[in-house]
Amino acid sequence: MSGLRLFNTKGGVTEVMPRLAEAEADVQGLVEANMETLLGVRFLASEYVIDCPDGGRIDSLGLDENNAPVVIEYKRGTSAGVINQGLYYMAWLTAHKDAFRALVRDRLGASAASQVLWSAPRLICVAGDFTRYDVHAVREYRRSIDLVRYRYFGNDHIGLEAVASVTGHSASAGRARRHTAGLPTARRQSGAMAELAEAVDEALLGLGDGVTRVRRKQYVAYQRLRNFACVCPPQQTKLLVNLKADPKKVDLVPGFTRDVTGLGHHGTGDLEVQLRRERDLERAQELFRASYAAA
Template sequence: MSGLKLFHTTNSGVTEVTPHLAEVEADVQGLVEAHMEMMLGVRFLAREYVIDCVDGGRIDSLGLDENGAPVIVEYKRGTDTGVINQGLYYMSWLMAHRDAFQNLVRDRLGAWAAAQVLWNAPRLICVAGDFTRYDAHAVREHRRSIDLVRYRFFGKDLIGLETVASVTGRTLTARRVRRDGAELPPVRGQGGALAELAEAVDEVLLGLGDGVSRVQRKQYRAYQRLRNFACVCPPQKNKLLVYLKADPKEADLVPGFTRDVTGLGHHGTGDLEVQLRTPRDVERAQELFRASYAVA
């Protein structure tokens, strides 16, 4: 990992755990596929998926993210300047063969999941030993959502993932515009106070760090890095409900403000519910927003 040092502590001192690359690319692919939902927030669908076109090819991994967006994951053991173009080639094939992907989703996850696929937000995740500065620049020139993720193994049983660059596809931008020119997602049926509250929440969540993307679904707006860290639902009477990935067990739950919804059905993702009624509530919630962002 760039600039990161890891040490193992013992009673006699500390020992540095030396980072290293995988022996073969398949080691990275196999580990990520086995734990894809935990690592990337993506449900695994298929590996080495053969595409039926003149030039052929195999997509390393296919998946579906938390918001229903199709995801292509490509792996490289070390640094490979062709990984982005290779992934975009597969992305073009995917967008031209939507029925094939939806049939795959239907076979793996059922008809309901297949009907919910979000085709305006396909994603490419490149997992590699490293990337060049030209790679980080290149992703900003494309219209697709692309995440560059650097991996390192530490010792025998630790792996680290670091997002090097994350770009939101322009197809995800919404229709409303703030005073500074940045776009906001549509907010349906809100009065003036709740509209301003929703706008304030949007600004806070987008401002938590680089690489935050926003995905609009009918039932909620998701804010994500690699994984969702917040989901904002449409107003309910006089409040906004925000669901966070922060651990409810580590939060001081306040009746009427925060609630543990583990195991309870709701739109979006996350087990900590935050109820927002006033601008003061947004200020109170910012520490929880940051904690959720940190674990995404």
């Protein structure tokens, strides 16, 4: 069980005791109604019936910020079978790509359907708790899996805690590890930009446990449950990083930080950080941490 304790400080200090949902459907309904806010995933379908001899229903289907397919399974308490059940549905999904594309086209349009990222499908398991064996098991699978523990606090609050997040070892992920943050190889960059890209990658991955990296053609996303940074391929003299930090809460510095809300840009996040040299990265560390905390 999570070690988090919540206290109400009005009129003294009173602990707000955590509790499980009355029914699994309560958690599923709340997440589906607020999926983009809670998980950074666009909702596609609930109780999706799969066409196979053994039958089955996927609790929730979605598309994340990087256009990767997402299977979401829920359990009210602790269940040893939720991961294997989710992996079964992921296998069906990747074998029936046309059916998923048709669903995306119906819900989100043809443009989204044409950009589905099949190299990085995700499984998110939302449950009351997980065992240490669950946490160990997800590290053994060659799939992208997030284990998310929930707790209700009183009548008005719910907490979500990422217990474990693992990136699948797909071919594209391997390329991302061999090439700095999935960006063009150092031979195609200037030496300074190559070193800066390596330093940015190390800084973002080092912000905490459970940071995963997803490579797209236009950017590389760094995420917990949600993206918190997107790094674009380096230009001749600078590297652009888009963060989830609120631009309105940042003292913007011309030539270093910019509010790109409403402007066309690659990746997610409305705060653009422009890095030209190592000392710019040092200045950006606090912004990186704020964006990580907000994801």
